[in-house]
Amino acid sequence: MARAQSNRRIAVMTIIGWTIGILMFFPIFWTAVAAFKTESDAYTLPQNFLTTPWTLENFAIVQERSDYVRYVVNTTLIVVLSTALALALAVPAAWSLAFTPVEKPTSRLSGRAWLAIMLGASGACFIVLYVNGWKVSNFFVGFGLLMLVVIPATIWVWTRNTPGTLLWMLSTKMMPPAGALIPIYLIFNRNGLVFADWGIVDLREFNLMDSLWGMVLLMTLLNLPIFIWMLFSYFKEIPVAILEAARMDGASLWNELFRVLMPMALPGIVSTCLLNIILTWNEAFWSLNLTNKNAAPLSFFISEYSSPEGQFWAKLSAASIMAITPILVIGWFSQRQLVRGLTFGAVK
Amino acid sequence: MGSITLEHVNKSFGTHQVIPDVNLTIEDGDFVVFVGPSGCGKSTLLRLIAGLEDTSSGRILLDGQDMTDAGPAKRGLAMVFQSYALYPHMNVYNNIAFPLKMAKLDKATIDAKVKDAARILNLTEYLERKPRQLSGGQRQRVAIGRAIVREPIAFLFDEPLSNLDAALRVNMRLEISELHQQLKTTMVYVTHDQVEAMTMADKIVVLNAGRVEQFGTPMELYRTPANRFVAGFIGSPRMNFVDGAEATKYGVHAIGVRPEHITLSTTEGAWAGEVGVAEHLGSDTFLHVTCGPLGTLTVRAEGEKPLSHGDKVWLTPQPGRIYRFDKDGRTLAAA
Numbered sequence: 001m002a003r004a005q006s007n008r009r010i011a012v013m014t015i016i017g018w019t020i021g022i023l024m025f026f027p028i029f030w031t032a033v034a035a036f037k038t039e040s041d042a043y044t045l046p047q048n049f050l051t052t053p054w055t056l057e058n059f060a061i062v063q064e065r066s067d068y069v070r071y072v073v074n075t076t077l078i079v080v081l082s083t084a085l086a087l088a089l090a091v092p093a094a095w096s097l098a099f100t101p102v103e104k105p106t107s108r109l110s111g112r113a114w115l116a117i118m119l120g121a122s123g124a125c126f127i128v129l130y131v132n133g134w135k136v137s138n139f140f141v142g143f144g145l146l147m148l149v150v151i152p153a154t155i156w157v158w159t160r161n162t163p164g165t166l167l168w169m170l171s172t173k174m175m176p177p178a179g180a181l182i183p184i185y186l187i188f189n190r191n192g193l194v195f196a197d198w199g200i201v202d203l204r205e206f207n208l209m210d211s212l213w214g215m216v217l218l219m220t221l222l223n224l225p226i227f228i229w230m231l232f233s234y235f236k237e238i239p240v241a242i243l244e245a246a247r248m249d250g251a252s253l254w255n256e257l258f259r260v261l262m263p264m265a266l267p268g269i270v271s272t273c274l275l276n277i278i279l280t281w282n283e284a285f286w287s288l289n290l291t292n293k294n295a296a297p298l299s300f301f302i303s304e305y306s307s308p309e310g311q312f313w314a315k316l317s318a319a320s321i322m323a324i325t326p327i328l329v330i331g332w333f334s335q336r337q338l339v340r341g342l343t344f345g346a347v348k
Numbered sequence: 349m350g351s352i353t354l355e356h357v358n359k360s361f362g363t364h365q366v367i368p369d370v371n372l373t374i375e376d377g378d379f380v381v382f383v384g385p386s387g388c389g390k391s392t393l394l395r396l397i398a399g400l401e402d403t404s405s406g407r408i409l410l411d412g413q414d415m416t417d418a419g420p421a422k423r424g425l426a427m428v429f430q431s432y433a434l435y436p437h438m439n440v441y442n443n444i445a446f447p448l449k450m451a452k453l454d455k456a457t458i459d460a461k462v463k464d465a466a467r468i469l470n471l472t473e474y475l476e477r478k479p480r481q482l483s484g485g486q487r488q489r490v491a492i493g494r495a496i497v498r499e500p501i502a503f504l505f506d507e508p509l510s511n512l513d514a515a516l517r518v519n520m521r522l523e524i525s526e527l528h529q530q531l532k533t534t535m536v537y538v539t540h541d542q543v544e545a546m547t548m549a550d551k552i553v554v555l556n557a558g559r560v561e562q563f564g565t566p567m568e569l570y571r572t573p574a575n576r577f578v579a580g581f582i583g584s585p586r587m588n589f590v591d592g593a594e595a596t597k598y599g600v601h602a603i604g605v606r607p608e609h610i611t612l613s614t615t616e617g618a619w620a621g622e623v624g625v626a627e628h629l630g631s632d633t634f635l636h637v638t639c640g641p642l643g644t645l646t647v648r649a650e651g652e653k654p655l656s657h658g659d660k661v662w663l664t665p666q667p668g669r670i671y672r673f674d675k676d677g678r679t680l681a682a683a
Contacts, residue, residue, distance in 0.1 A: 104362075244400050245433035249447035249494065250421040259446075263437045 035059070035317035042314035058318035066304055068322055075297040077212055079280045082219035083273055086227045089220070091269075094231035095261065097162055099240050107159035114156050121148050139198035166232065169225040177222075177285050188214055188290055212295045215287070219280045226279075227272055234268030235261070267340055274334050281327040298323035349411045350501035350534035351376045352397060357406035359392055359558075366392050367558040369406070374502075374536065374551075376411075379528050381537045383545040383581070384555035390538045391506055393555070397536065398504050399423050411501060421450075426495035427504040430511060432487045434479040434494075440466075441475040444493045451498075465493040468530075485516045492527070502534035509544065521548060542582055546570070554578045576677035579604050585634060587671070588645045600672040600680060607634065607648035609669035614655075617662025621645065626656050637661055 033049045034042040041052040062068065107114075125145045129136070136142040157168060186192040188208040195207035208214030238261065246260045262269060284299035291300055302323050305316035331338075352374040359367035366389045374380045382390040395401040397408060399420035408416045415423050426447075434443050444465055448458040466472045469489040479487055488508060495503055505524070509517045525548050528535050539545055545552050546566045554561040554569065554577070562574040566582075573579035579587050583606055591602040611617070612635070621639035633653040637645050647663060655661065672680040 239431055239433065241429045241431050241433040242435065244420075245427070245429060245494075246435075246446075247400065247420045248398060248425065248427045249498070250450035251446075252421075252450075255450060260435060264435075266437075 031317045031320055033317075034313050035321045037314055039312060039314045042317065058314045059322065062305070062315050062318050062322065066301060066319075068301070071296060071298045071301040071323075072326065074212065074295055075281060078215045078219055078295070078297055079277050081212075081216045082223070082280055083276045085216065085220045086224050086276060087269070087273060089224060090227040090231050090272075091257065091262070093228050094235050095257065097165065097228070097232050098235035098238075099243060101162040102165075103161055105159055105161050105164060107155070114152075117152050118149075118156070121152055124148060137199070139200055142198070166229065169228055173225050181285075181289060184218070184286075185289065208290075210291045210294050210296075215291060215295050215297070218286055218290070219283065222283075222286070223276050223279060227276060230272040230275070231265070231268065234265045234272075238264050267337070270334075271338050271340070274330070274338050278327060278331060349376050351409075351411055352502060352534065352536065353407075353409040353412075354393075354397070355407040355409065357393075357396060357408060358404045359389075359396060359401065360404045365558065367396070370558070370560055372553065372560060372563065374534060376534055377532050379525075379535045379537065379548060379550045380553060381539060381545040381549035381551075382553045382555055383539055383542055384561075385581075386540055388555045389558035390540075390553075390555045392558075394427075394504050394506055394536060394538045398425055398427050400427075424498075424501045425504055426498045426500035426502075427506065428488075428491045428495050428508045430507040432479070432491045432511075434487060434490055436479055439476050439478055440471060440482070440490050440493075443479065443490055444471075444497055447494060447498045461497045462493075465497045468496070468527075469493050484512050485520060488512065488520060489523075492524070496527075496531065500533065502536060505535065505537040507538055507540070509539070510541075524548065543584060546582070552582075554581055556581075573671065573679055575679055576602065576604065576673045579671055579673075579679065585646045585648065589673075590642050590645075592641065594642055595672075598670065598672055601675045602673045602677075604671040604673065605645075605665045605669065607646040609666045610645070610647045611664040611666060612647050612649045612653070613662045613664065614660070615662065617664040619645070619663045621661055621663060623655050623657055623659045623661060626653075628652065635661070637663060639663065 035058055036054045036056070037049065037052055038055055038057065044052075109117075125148055128141070128145060132141075136145065157165070160168060183193075187194050189195065190204050190207040190209060191197075192207070195203045195205075197204055208217070242264070243256055243260060246256045251260065281297075282299070283297075284303075287297050287299045288303055291297065302316065302319045305312050305319050352372075354370050354372040357367060357370045357372075358365070370393065382393060384390045392401060396403055399415070399418060399422075403416055406416070407414055410423055410425070435446065438446065441462055444462045445458050448461060453461075462475075463472070466475055469492060471486070471489055471493060474482060474486060474490075479490065482490065488511075491508070508524070509520050512520060521544060524535075524537075528548075537544075537548060549566055551563065551565055552569055553563050556577050561581075562569055562578045569578055569582045573582060576589065580589065585607045587604045587606050588610075589602050589604050595601060595603045619639045619642060621637040621642075623635050624638050624644060625636040627634040627636075630652065631650075633649045633651070633655070635647045635649065635653070635655060637647055639645050645663060647661075674680055
């Protein structure tokens with residue numbers, strides 16, 4: 001009786017599970033099917049994908065119209081370089097946060113005093129800008145205003161305790177990226193806030209708009225907080241005595257990091273890198289806004305087929321499939337490593 | 349050579365002073381044990397010598413050379429940690445070879461030294477294993493092996509036996525003592541276990557709240573403790589303290605008698621009492637005797653004593669073995 005009941009329960013749960021699974025997978029399935037249909041068949045409703053002919057023409061057209069390889073190269077460069085750069089910055093940062101934590105803020109000023117200082121600095125900038133009619137053409141005035149805001153902010157960050165620093169890093173991920181779009185656009189842009197003709201030096205030619213380096217830098221900075229947080233939590237699991245033993249054994253800082261710490265945290269480091277690779281590969285918001293030709297990655301490539309002239313479902317689908325296949329393959333082969341790395345602390 | 353000298357060493361964490369002004373000289377070849385209750389600063393003192401913590405003020409001299417600001421690697425010391433601190437991703441061979449690789453010795457020399465250390469420590473057949481495949485005692489030996497291949501001027505041990513079970517602890521205690529006989533290198537050993545301190549040390553440093561209460565040979569500390577703290581800390585079971593009227597008879601604030609210096613009788617004696625708990629060990633019997641206004645005194649009687657809860661007994665302190673302490677806990681001349 002009890003067994004019959006539990007069998008029925010399992011059957012119901014299985015059906016519900018599969019239904020939800022199929023519903024969730026359906027858009028991807030539809031994309032995959034549409035990629036292999038002619039444009040008119042992909043458009044026609046009701047769709048009957050079993051009887052309409054299969055074709056590879058979309059892939060050929062997409063490859064012909066837009067150079068797929070170039071986008072793959074761009075994406076790969078951005079992904080690899082930004083991950084490497086983020087790793088190089090995050091390992092020392094996480095190492096110092098995890099093994100030499102600061103318990104109390106080292107500044108004696110209260111939070112209210114800091115708020116007053118920063119509001120004051122911003123207010124002073126506001127007044128100078130207002131008096132100058134919102135235009136700064138003198139390099140030194142511009143640089144001075146920048147420092148007026150940057151220096152107190154830097155000191156504030158510098159004097160936080162470890163939990164404060166970590167929270168600050170995470171807080172940068174709490175702001176919606178759209179909120180930062182205008183300032184970053186103005187920073188990246190030619191004749192913007194930075195890459196302008198400052199009289200003594202003309203920076204216009206060095207602008208970061210639609211440049212690989214700009215994207216690498218931006219992706220690095222976007223993912224750095226998560227990178228540091230993840231490495232921090234992996235490093236926390238490592239007993240500090242082992243690093244002290246290495247120090248006693250005569251290991252230089254370099255050897256301590258590369259021969260002791262990093263091999264021990266390897267599962268964590270690998271899964272952090274994988275997560276970062278996946279996030280960067282799929283990133284669309286900044287890519288669509290800050291690139292268009294030279295540095296355009298695969299997300300831009302997909303969006304090319306959603307144009308004002310109309311939606312080309314079949315080609316859009318083909319482009320999507322081409323864009324997600326490489327990362328899907330990487331994800332598939334690394335899934336065990338990813339899961340192991342992400343549950344590292346939880347199951348130990 | 350391996351003498352260690354601490355001159356006016358201070359250590360504070362923030363405003364909290366952990367080590368207030370320690371002066372200490374450890375002679376070359378001595379086995380010195382730092383002992384004290386937990387939180388007394390003994391590990392911190394060891395870490396200051398190791399260079400893992402910076403001194404707030406004062407000087408640390410190794411072989412007469414000022415090493416106060418030198419990094420841990422530069423001091424030529426080797427340390428064995430409580431948690432062993434083996435490198436989990438390396439096998440035993442590479443764990444022991446690590447300090448030699450860091451010193452950039454050639455492969456043949458490293459190989460010879462590692463095999464030699466493995467032979468001394470009976471680790472030869474485990475060289476290919478990872479630390480997680482070893483027992484606690486074997487791990488401890490790997491940690492010691494990693495320390496001896498460096499041929500340090502002194503060994504530092506930070507409670508190395510506290511993670512082992514009781515039987516293994518006694519074995520390792522002997523092994524470390526034998527190692528000291530063999531190598532004749534200075535060893536500084538931190539423990540909270542006064543039995544370890546008494547059995548292993550040439551000299552003991554008793555620490556309390558960061559202060560050195562007394563520095564001397566085990567027997568000096570046992571026979572002539574400098575103060576009430578040392579008297580109570582050294583010896584097992586611990587010394588009985590009596591204050592109040594009984595102490596006034598001896599003209600002091602408090603008196604102390606060790607359990608082994610009390611004569612037990614079932615018929616007569618100086619202090620009458622009633623057995624509370626009797627601990628029969630076979631070789632000895634420990635009796636916890638309630639003696640009215642004197643409180644509960646512990647007595648150690650040799651051999652088997654057929655006494656149990658509620659029995660009437662008389663205790664007599666052995667003359668010349670009564671310690672007298674003044675108001676501040678300092679030891680006065682014995683009565």
